Amino acid sequence: MVYAYLGLGSNIGDRKMQLEEAVHILNQKDGIKVTQTSPIYETEPVGYVEQPQFLNQCIEIETSLAPHELLKECLDIEQQLHRVRDVRWGPRTLDxxxxxxxxxxxxxxDLTIPHPRMLERAFVLIPLNDIAKDVIEPRSHKTIGKLVMTDDSVKKYKG
Known part of the structure; x- marks a missing residue:
């Protein structure tokens, strides 16, 4: 078993429900057990900015799946929750x-781990720090707690 960390995001429809549903579906999958969830944060879009605000969350899972098997499950969950990919960094029901x-x-x-833009994104590092402060990012050899940045546009969701 391996501990893995996933980033979840939604900015279309019932954003909070879609994050909750993704966690629920993940926890029902063979070979995946959700062990921690971060608080949910509301964040500004990045890249393509003409879209609604996102809700973002990170989760820790324990998994027996290989990286590509886990990727397949993540993509399947996006499809179950009606993800459409038509604009890069565009609106989505679930990422x-x-x-x-x-x-x-x-x-x-088709797969890069650690996520290639993870260290550039406060909306990933801030919730990840909530559940994995002492985890070492394997490229930098620094803990998430050392890598996390502050960003006033990333706010805990109160909804």
Missing amino acids: VDILLYGDRIVEEV
């Missing part, structure tokens, strides 16, 4: 990203 998978580094055409 599920593999952030970390143990201490592994994976560099393949």
Whole structure:
């Protein structure tokens, strides 16, 4: 079993419900057990900014799935919750990203772990720090607690 960390985001429809449903579905999958969830944060969009605000959350899972098997499950959950990919960084019902998978580094055409833009995104690092402050990011060899940044646009969700 390996501990992995996933980033969840939603900005279309009932955003909170979609994050909750994704956690529920993940926890029902064979080989995946959700062990921690961060608070939910409301954040400004990045990249394509003409869209609604996001709700973001990070979760810790314990998994027996290999990285590509986990990726397949994440993509399947996005599909179950009606994810449409028509604009890069555009609006979405749900986004599920593999952030970390143990201490592994994976560099393949369809999968990069640690997530390639994770360290640039406060909306990932702030909730990840809530549940994985002492976890070491394998490229930098620093803990998430050392890498986290503050950003006033990332606020705990009160809804």
